[in-house]
Amino acid sequence: xxxxxxxxxxxxxxxxxxxxxxxxxxxxxxxxxxxxxxxxxxxxxxxxxxxxxxxxxxxxxxxxxxxxxxxxxxxxxxxxxxxxxxxxxxxxxxxxxxxxxxxxxxxxxxxxxxxxxxxxxxxxxxxxxxxxxxxxxxxxxxxxxxxxxxxxxxxxxxxxxxxxxxxxxxxxxxxxxxxxxxxxxxxxxxxxxxxxxxxxxxxxxxxxxxxxxxxxxxxxxxxxxxxxxxxxxxxxxxxxxxxxxxxxxxxxxxxxxxxxxxxxxxxxxxxxxxxxxxxxxxxxxxxxxxxxxxxxxxxxxxxxxxxxxxxxxxxxxxxxxxxxxxxxxxxxxxxxxxxxxxxxxxxxxxxxxxxxxxxxxxxxxxxxxxxxxxxxxxxxxxxxxxxxxxxxxxxxxxxxxxxxxxxxxxxxxxxxxxxxxxxxxxxxxxxxxxxxxxxxxxxxxxxxxxxxxxxxxxxxxxxxxxxxxxxxxxxxxxxxxxxxxxxxxxxxxxxxxxxxxxxxxxxxxxxxxxxxxxxxxxxxxxx
Numbered sequence: 001x002x003x004x005x006x007x008x009x010x011x012x013x014x015x016x017x018x019x020x021x022x023x024x025x026x027x028x029x030x031x032x033x034x035x036x037x038x039x040x041x042x043x044x045x046x047x048x049x050x051x052x053x054x055x056x057x058x059x060x061x062x063x064x065x066x067x068x069x070x071x072x073x074x075x076x077x078x079x080x081x082x083x084x085x086x087x088x089x090x091x092x093x094x095x096x097x098x099x100x101x102x103x104x105x106x107x108x109x110x111x112x113x114x115x116x117x118x119x120x121x122x123x124x125x126x127x128x129x130x131x132x133x134x135x136x137x138x139x140x141x142x143x144x145x146x147x148x149x150x151x152x153x154x155x156x157x158x159x160x161x162x163x164x165x166x167x168x169x170x171x172x173x174x175x176x177x178x179x180x181x182x183x184x185x186x187x188x189x190x191x192x193x194x195x196x197x198x199x200x201x202x203x204x205x206x207x208x209x210x211x212x213x214x215x216x217x218x219x220x221x222x223x224x225x226x227x228x229x230x231x232x233x234x235x236x237x238x239x240x241x242x243x244x245x246x247x248x249x250x251x252x253x254x255x256x257x258x259x260x261x262x263x264x265x266x267x268x269x270x271x272x273x274x275x276x277x278x279x280x281x282x283x284x285x286x287x288x289x290x291x292x293x294x295x296x297x298x299x300x301x302x303x304x305x306x307x308x309x310x311x312x313x314x315x316x317x318x319x320x321x322x323x324x325x326x327x328x329x330x331x332x333x334x335x336x337x338x339x340x341x342x343x344x345x346x347x348x349x350x351x352x353x354x355x356x357x358x359x360x361x362x363x364x365x366x367x368x369x370x371x372x373x374x375x376x377x378x379x380x381x382x383x384x385x386x387x388x389x390x391x392x393x394x395x396x397x398x399x400x401x402x403x404x405x406x407x408x409x410x411x412x413x414x415x416x417x418x419x420x421x422x423x424x425x426x427x428x429x430x431x432x433x434x435x436x437x438x439x440x441x442x443x444x445x446x447x448x449x450x451x452x453x454x455x456x457x458x459x460x461x462x463x464x465x466x467x468x469x470x471x472x473x474x475x476x477x478x479x480x481x482x483x484x485x486x487x488x489x490x491x492x493x494x495x496x497x498x499x500x501x502x503x504x505x506x507x508x509x510x511x512x513x514x515x516x517x518x519x520x521x522x523x524x525x526x527x
Contacts, residue, residue, distance in 0.1 A: 002052075003033075003057075004052065004055040004056065004057045004101060004102050005057055005102055006057050006078075006080055006081060006102040006103065006104065007081070007100070007101070007102050007520075007523075008079065009078065009080070009102075013078070014057065017074065017078050017080060018030060018032055018058060020074050021058075021060050021071060021074060021104075024060075024062070024067050024070040024071055024074070025060055025061060025062055025063070025067055025071075029060065029061040029062075029063070029110065030058065030059075030060050030061075031058060031059040031060075031061075032057070032058040032059075036059075037056065037058065037059060039088075039096070040056040040059050040088065040095075040096045040097060040098075040105045040107075041054070041055065041056070041095070041096075041097055042054055042091075042094050042095045042096075042097035042474070043091055043095055043388065043442075044091050044092065044095070044388035044389060044390060044442065045094075045097070045442075045448075045475070046388075046390050046438070046440070046448060046449075046451040046452035046455060046473070046475070047445065047448035047449035047450075047451065047452045048448075048449045048452055049452060049475045052101060053101050053475075054094070054097040054098060054099065054101060054474060054475070055097070055098075055101050055102070056083065056096075056097065056098050056102075056103060056104065056105045057102045057103065057104055058104045058105070059096075059104065059105040059106075059107050060104055060105070060106060060107070061107045061108075061109065061110050062106070062108065062110065062111065063110045063111060064111070065183075065185060065191060065229050068106070068185050068227060068229065069185060069189040069191070071106065072185065072187060072188070072189045072507070073189060075104075075505075075507040076187070076188070076505050076507060079505050079506070079507065079519065080104060080507060081098070081100050081102070081103040081104070081506070081507055081509075081510050081520070082103060082104050082105075082106045082507055082508060082509065083096075083097075083098030083099070083100070083103040083104070083105050083106065083509050083512075084105075084106045084108065084224075084227050084508065084509050085105060085106070085107055085108065085109075085160065086108050086109065086128035086129065086157030086159045086160030086163075087107075087108075087109045087128070087129060087131065087155075087156060087157040087160060088105070088107060088109070089153070089155055089156050089157070089160075090156065090160065090161075090164065091388075091389075092389055092390055092391040092437065092473070093164075093390075093391065093471055093472065093473045093474065094473050094474030094475070097474060098474075098509075099474045099477060099509070099510065099511035099512055100510045100511050100520060100523055103509075103510070106227070108127070108128035108129055108159075108227075108229070109128070109129040109157075110129060111127040111128050111129045111229065112127055112128075112129030112130050112134065113126070113127045113129075113130070114126050114127075114130055114134065114135060114138050115127065115230065116206075117138065117139070117142070117144060117146070117235075118206070119144045119145065119146060121206070121207055122146055122234060122235045122236070122237050123180065123206040123207065123232055123233065123234050123235060124206075124232070124233050124235055125181070125205075125206055125230060125231070125232050125233075126158050126159065126230070126231060126233065127159070127229065127230060128157055128159040128160065128228065128229065128231075129157065130157065130158050130159070131154065131155055131156060131157060131158065131372075132148055132150035132151070132154040132155070132156060132158060132161075132372040133154045133155060133372050135148045135158060136148050136150070136154070136370075136371065136372050139235075145237065145238040145356075145357075146235040146236065146237060146238060147170060147172075147235060147236040147237075147238055147369070147370025148235060148236075148370055148372065149168035149169065149170045149172040149173050149175065149178070149235075149236060149370065150168050150169075150367055150370075150371075150372035150373070151166045151167065151168050151175075152367070152375070152376035153374055153376050153377065154372025154373055154374060155372075155374060158231070158233060159228055159231045161175055162175040162176060162178075162179050162221075162231060162233065163220065163221050163222065163228060163231075164221070164222060164471060165221055165222060165470060165471070167274055167426060167428075167433060168274065168367060169273060169274050169276065169320075169322075169367040169368045169426075170236055170273050170274075170322070170324075170367075170368060170369075170370055171236060171272040171273045171324065172234060172235070172236045173273055173274035173426075174274070174428065175233070176218070176221055178233055178234040179209075179217060179231060179232065179233055179234075180195070180205075180206050180207065180208070180209045180217075180232040180233070180234060181193065181194060181195050181196065181197050181205040181206050181209065181217075181230075181231070181232035182194045182195075182197070182217055182220060182228050182230065182231050182232070183197065183228070183229045183230035183231075184220055184226040184227065184228050184229070185226060185227045185229055186225075186226050186227075186502055186503075187226070187502055187503035187504075187505070187507055187508050191229075193205065193230075194209075194211065194215070194216050194217045194220075195208065195209050195210055195211035195215060195217065196208050196211045197211070198211055198212070205232060206232035206234075219498075222471075222512075222513050223495070223512070223513060223515065224499065224503070224508045224509035224510070224511075224512040224513070224515055224517075225498060225499065225502050225503070225508070226502070226508070227508065236370060238356045238357065238370075239324040239325055239356045240325065240326050240327070240355075240356050241324075241325065241326065241327045241330055241353060241354065241355055241356055242322055242323065242324045242325075242330070242353070242354055242356060242368075242369060243322060243323040243324075243330045243334055243351050243352065243353045243354070244320075244321075244322050244351065244352055244354070244360055244365045244368055244369070245320075245321050245322065245323070245334070245337065245349060245350065245351035245352075246318060246319065246320055246321075246349070246350050246351070247315075247318070247319040247321070247341050247347055247348065247349045248314060248315030248317075248318050248319075248347070248348045248349075249315045249316060249317045249318075249319075249344060249346065249347050249348075250309075250315055250316055250346050251316060251346070252316050252317075253404075254316065254317055254344060254346075254347075255277070255317055255400065255403055255404055255407055256400030256401065256403065256404045257343075257344045257400065258277055258317055258319055258341075258344065258400075259277070259398065259399065259400040259403045259425070259432070260399070260400040261340050261341055261343065261344065262275060262277075262319065262427055263398050263399070263427075264340075265336070265337065265340060266398070266427055266428075266429055267429065267430075270323075270333050270336050270337065271321050271322075271323070271333075271337070271427075272323075272324065273321075273322055273324070273368070274426050274427055274428065275319060275320060275321040275322075275426070275427045276319070276320045276424060276425070276426050276427075277317055277318070277319050277403075277424050277425040277426075277427070278317070278318045278319075278320060278424040279316070279317065279318075279421060279422065279423050279424045280305065280308075280309045280314060280315060280316045280317070280318070281300070281305065281382075281420050281421060281422050282379070282422050282423060282424050282437075283312075283314045283315075283318050284308055284309065284312055284314065285378065285379045285381075285382040285422060285439075286375060286378045286379070287312065287378075288312070289381050289382060289384060290382050290383055290384070290420070291384055293305075293307070293308040293311075294308075297418065298415070298418045299414065299415035299418060299419060299420050299421075300420050305420075315348070317424075319341075320365065320368065321337065322368040322369075323337075327353070330353060334351060337349070354369070359371060379422065379437065379439060380439070382420075382422065382439050383439050383440060383441050383447070384441060385441030385442075385443050385444060386441055386442045386443045387439065387440075387441065387442075388439070388440055388441070388442040388448075388451075389422075389437040389438060389439045389440070390437070390438050390451060390452075390455055390473050391435055391436070391437050391438075391471070391473070392410065392423075392434075392435070392436045392437075392438065392455060392458045392459070392462075392469070393433065393434070393435055393469050393470055393471045393472070394406060394434050394462045394467040394468065394469050394470070395431050395432070395433060395434070395467065395468060395469070395470050396431065396432050396434060396467055397430070397431060397432070398427065398428065398429075398430050398431055398432055402432070403425055403432055403434070405465065406434050406462070406465075406467065407421070407423075407434075409458075409461050409462070409465065410423060410434070410436045410458060410461075413454060413457050413458050413461055414436065414438065414454055414458070416454075416457075417438075417450045417451075417453060417454035417457070418447070418450055419438050419439065419440070419450070419451070419454060420439075421436065422436065422437045422438075422439055423435055423436030423437060433470070436458070438451045438454050438455060452475070455473065455476060456476065456479065459472075459476060459479060459480065459483070463483040468480075468483055468484060469483075472513075474511075474512075477511065477512065477513055477514045478511070478514045478524050478525055480513075480514065481513060481514025481515070482514065492514060492515070495513075495515045496515060496516065496517070496518075496521075499515050499516075499517050500517060500518050503517055504517075504518075505517075505519060506518060506519035506520050510523070511523065511524070
């Protein structure tokens with residue numbers, strides 16, 4: 001395998017850098033070759049991108065803030081680019097691979113302590129290596145009546161998902177909004193604590209985000225301005241009871257009515273959480289491979305989709321919702337939901353009620369009950385072979401018209417490139433997250449190339465229609481950032497001004513979210 005070097009460093013100089021890094025973390029925690037380094041490549045890279053364009057030169061795994069500061073001292077001295085990951089499992093968007101080839105991955109997974117959990121005030125303070133499974137196990141082990149809100153894959157980092165503005169499924173599903181207090185190491189090694197964490201010693205770091213003066217927490221989300229080493233997250237108090245429900249609608253056009261019916265129930269907080277409107281193929285992929293229903297080329301024909309959904313007994317659209325609180329309140333709110341959705345012809349509603357400490361059956365519903373799972377990964381078997389996916393993730397207003405517009409746009413474009421529409425919408429308060437996954441066999445070069453082409457076309461279509469993505473695969477970060485073009489890209493200019501002030505040598509995650517430091521700005525490319 002050809003060795004990848006950091007840009008502007010000779011092999012001899014890089015060997016010297018590696019020796020210095022090893023003296024900080026010990027040799028076993030410095031990875032510079034072999035299969036262990038291969039783990040820092042993007043496992044789902046769509047084509048026709050060149051894997052070497054996102055190859056790491058090494059990975060270094062610190063165990064403390066002091067070790068991070070020493071690594072930063074070395075990186076500044078050699079102008080060595082570092083690519084920070086918490087656990088590197090965000091596979092739909094690039095995994096642990098760096099945007100700038102030759103970067104050293106700064107992998108924080110050894111920093112995996114749960115530093116505090118307060119049951120009375122319902123918060124936790126965690127390091128980047130703590131996963132949703134880890135925190136869930138801790139809460140159960142200690143008998144704490146708190147729920148953790150997890151995204152689709154519970155093996156991910158709480159810190160990493162929150163910083164990427166990920167979302168889950170309970171009333172605490174807006175992870176960025178539930179964050180309170182950060183510890184951050186800046187590029188020069190300075191350590192700060194945001195908000196009330198600036199009081200030393202303090203009492204309110206995880207209960208009041210702003211503090212005194214400007215509030216900086218959001219500045220470190222989806223950015224490369226610092227390294228977050230501790231993060232406070234609010235947890236949901238265990239409700240006395242909860243209800244899990246599903247509403248199935250059989251017609252494609254029902255999406256508009258579902259959204260219009262759901263919105264007022266979200267706004268008046270009858271439904272208080274991130275309800276999910278799941279497309280039929282997404283639901284089918286959780287229980288079966290595509291080959292069971294259709295083995296032809298291109299997107300599944302409508303007749304095959306309809307036959308599959310009939311056989312499985314699921315809807316073209318399937319709304320998953322939950323209600324939380326006292327049993328008598330659940331009854332009243334469920335009656336309100338039933339009345340509202342009875343207006344959609346043919347809608348079928350089912351529900352089950354549970355005590356607050358009871359566990360429901362398997363599948364996605366467990367996420368609605370504060371239980372992390374890995375059910376989302378069943379999708380990888382849909383196309384067969386070596387399953388992979390990349391996600392198209394635009395935001396739209398919470399209206400039926402916008403949801404239908406995005407759905408029809410995505411379905412048509414995905415079919416053009418030979419892919420089924422695998423997707424759905426997650427309901428915020430006034431917006432919808434639309435996640436449409438392009439699922440492909442990464443050992444099939446035609447599918448891999450088509451996946452990359454489809455993603456670029458989808459992003460262009462969305463921009464032309466006035467929509468923007470809230471996340472993007474690392475290969476398309478520059479493309480996504482360029483679409484936020486008001487006043488000649490004033491937003492990106494501001495980000496790069498801040499970047500150059502905080503990180504003059506440009507060592508922290510160059511190119512993340514399209515933010516390039518002055519030293520590497522020539523590497524920008526609209527893939």
